[in-house]
Structures are given as structure tokens and as C-alpha cells.
Amino acid sequence: MSDLQLQGDGEPMETSTYVALSQATALRNELDVTTNNIANANTAGFKGERVAFESYLQREGIGTERRETAFLTDSGSYLDTRQGAVSDTGNPLDVALQGEGWFAYRTTDGQTAYGRDGRFNIDQQGNLVTLNGAQVLDVGGAPIALPPDVGAAVSISRDGTISSPANGPMAKLGVVTLPDLQAYERIGGGLLVPPQGVPTQAPIPDTATELVQGAIEGSNVQPVVEMTRLMSIQKAYDRAVQLMSSEDDLRRDMLRRIGRPT
Amino acid sequence: MKALGIAATGMLAQQTNVDVISNNIANANTTGFKSSRAAFQDLIYETMTREGALTSEEGTARPTGIDVGLGVQTAGTVRLNTQGGLLATENQFDTAIDGKGYFTVTLPDGSRAYTRDGSFQLSAEGQMVTLQGYEIDPGINVPDNTTNVSISEQGTVTAYIGNDPQPVEIGRLTMATFTNDAGLKPLGNNLLAASTASGEALPANPGDPGVGIIRQGYLENSNVNIIQQITDLISAQRAYEMNSKAIETADQMMSTANQIK
Secondary structure: OHHHHHHHHOOOOOHHHHHHHHHHHHHHHHHHHHHHHHHOOOOOOOOOEEEEEEEEEEEEOOHHHOEEEEEEEEEEEEEOOOOOOEEEOOOOOEEEEEOOOEEEEEOOOOOEEEEOOOEOEEOOOOEEEOOOOOEEEEOOOOEOEOOOOOOOOOEEOOOOEEEEOOOEEEEEEOEEEOOOHHHOEEEEOOEEEOOOOOOOOOOEEOOOOEEEEOEEEOOOOOHHHHHHHHHHHHHHHHHHHHHHHHHHHHHHHHHHHHHOOO | OOHHHHHHHHHHHHHHHHHHHHHHHHOOOOOOOOOEEEEEEEOOEEEEEOOOOEOOOOOOEOOOOEEEEOOEEEEEEEEOOOOOOEEEOOOOOEEEEEOOOEEEEEOOOOOEEEEOOOEOEEOOOOEEEOOOOOEEOOOOEOOOOEEEEEEOOOOEEEEEEOOOOOOEEEEEOOEEEOOOHHHOEEEEOOEEEOOOOOOOOEEEOOOOOOOOEEEEOEEEOOOOOHHHHHHHHHHHHHHHHHHHHHHHHHHHHHHHHHOOO
């Protein structure tokens, strides 16, 4: 009777397999995220993504018989906000941000989005737009439009004032800091949008960030770091799979021994 | 495992990058050529856990979600419209634009194209034409027995005919400007065409405010910066290698998973 009792409270045979499985699954997610970072190693204004892991504790039994099994789960991914390297392009409509700030855009579907991509263009109506056609917003949150004859012959000062010799100051690029940045959703194209249905603090106008005309901010992905991460993911995955295999061997061994008469 | 597909988008992007860089290097000595660069953007993100998902009945919410990006795409090739260096040629029909603007050319089908290549020649009929024999618009006819042609900075073309010491004005080189230069569609042969992205051509005269001036006897060299292109080529190759390493890792991990039996 007491033997049966023990078995009821004890851990199921497969638990360690499932612990290893939880790690393997989380590692596959991390591999996907790391690969995406590597694929975007040359994407201007790109910010790397990191996966955060946490343990998920399963409690069984009570008192001295209490057992805790820790499974691994990837609880979230967060944006690596470090500055990317600023490189010179000579294009007057390339603007790099140096500091914490973000550009504000109005996407083609009318949404306000934020990003660090300063590869601007002028469309046929004279609007300052990104490569996707999203309009760039000024300090007041209105789309920036330039007179048609100005073209790319503009100068952009370190505080974002766009001017030309003939027209004088025409607009000021809006740069904001995002207090709830990590809660923002990435929608591709280097854009971040506020999460739906969750209250977030409003963006704060930023004056500390400097703008550099004729330069772009490169991706902040560090190749060496990503490559070593790839290696360590693979090694950890190998170990997890190894654990599952040896657990399987143990179980088979046990079944063979139990099944044998005398 | 999405990593295989993600890394494949990375390799494709770097291939495009190398194609664009190679074209720049190949045109390093092409008159009026403007270098391009491939511009990349990250693809959409797959949200595995939403930001703000409730974690308790008291209303606490997840501060971050899990977003897995699906790779990279080429958003476009951006032409860098900076001034190329001017090269003295001594040829009287060679003209370079110093500043903003394009020459207008009439294509054989009657449509208009635009170019920065001012290496003009004379046709058998005395018309000023491009190296392909396309007439410039508006056409300029150089009379027979012209001894010398002079083109002013404002584009006025004057000819000294025969022994007449007084020059005769025979036409004016005009220019076209665009709201969005980068939106012009390249046609090859140093020609560009207007598109919906560039907007209609805005006629202008050389020397107008904000418009370039004409330099006779010069050609505009390409604005390709070879050192920049070579370093870009190196970084493109390394990025390609990195993506192939990611594919290798994903492949080995799948092979490991297959060994569990």
C-alpha cells in the first residue's frame, strides 16, 4: 500500500524528457530570432531582437513530499536599443539619429508608427516619405511636405530643421522618445506601432537626439555576437536532445528489466 | 523551424546587394552615371505572444510579447543623385551639368527621356544628338560651315558661321527638373524616364535658381565611390556567409532532432 502511495506522489517517468523538450522548443525560437537578426545585419536602422527566458515552476505534493519541477519557457522578446554605427552616404535625404530618439511616420494605412530608418525620399507631391511611402511627421505630428522645386537640395540641421537657401526653414523633423518602447509591436519595414488595447504613455518630444544629414544608421546587429549565439544555441539544443535520448534509453532499459521473469 | 527560410531571405538580399554593387563598379567610368544602393527592410513579425496579454485576473499584463521576425526584403534601390566630378575634354559639344537638372532627349518613338550625359555629337543633318543618335529637345540645328560653337553657362548656343566674326544664336539648351529625382526610371544608355514616382518634368533653364549651369568642354563623371563600393562588397559577402552559417546551424539542429528516434 505504501509502495503504491509513493508511486502516486512520485514524478512521472517522462518529466525530465519534457523539461528537455521545453528547453529545445525555446531554443528553436531563439534560433529563429537570431537568424532574423543575422538576415538584417545590413538593414539600415534595424534593431536586434533578444529572447528572454524564464522558468515555469510546476509544484506537486505538499509538505516534505513537495517537489518542484522547473520547465523553461521563453517569456518574451525585447528590442536591443543600442545605437547602430552611423555611416556616411553623401545622400542629402539620408538622416541618421544619434541618441535615444525615434522618427514618427504616418503609414499608408493612416497609422502612426515609429522607427529609426532615415532613408527618406520625396514623392511626386513633395512629401517627405520613407522607402515604403510612409509620410515623415514633423514636431507637431503633421506630414512634412516640401515645395516641388526644392527637391533633394535641402539641408537638415542637427536639431532636425529642414531648410534650403531659397526657401529658408521649411519644416522640423519630429523626434520622440517612447517611454513604453518594449511594449510596442514590430510590424516590419523597421516600424514600431503602439500595442492595441493596451494603454501606453504618449511619446515625448526629444531634443537630446542629434540628426546627422547624409548618413544612415546601420543595423545594430553585431555579427560576432550573433555567430557565437548561433553556436551556443546549437550546443544547448544538442545537450537537450542528448538528455531526451538518454532518458529514452533508461526507460527502455527499465521496461526490459521489469518485463524479464525472475 | 523558420530559421531556414529567414536565413534564405538574408542570402537573397545579399545577392541583390552584390548585383547592385557590381553594376556600380562596372559603371565607375560611365559619363553621368549615378550610383545606386540596395535598401533593405525587415519583413513582418510573427507575434507568438502578444504584448499586453493579460497575465492575471487583476489586469496585470505582459510588458513584452514574443515577436519573431521573418527575415529581410529589398525595399528598393536608391539612386544617389550627387554631383559627379567634372572632366575636361576640350570637345566643344561636350557639356556637363553643374548642379541639379537633366537634359531632355527625344526617343525614336517620340517619347521623352532625361539624361545627365552631355556628350553630344552632330547628326548628318547637323542636329545635336546623343551618342545613340537621339535628338535633344528642343532640337538645335548647327548650320553647315560652322567654325566654332560656344555654349554659355545659361545654355545659350551660339555659332560662328563661315568668316562672320559675329556669332549667331542658334538655340538654347534647356533642362528638366523633378520633384523626386530618385523616382526616375532608368532605361539604360544613360537615359532615365519620368514615372509616377518622379512626377512630371518641370521645365527650367540652366542658371535658374536651384538649377545647375552648363559647362562646355566638360563631361560629368560617374559619382561611384570605388572604395565605398569595395568595402560594401566585402561586407555583403560576409553577411552572405553569416546567413549560410545560420542555415547550416538550423540544418544540424534538425538532424540532431532526427536522432532522438
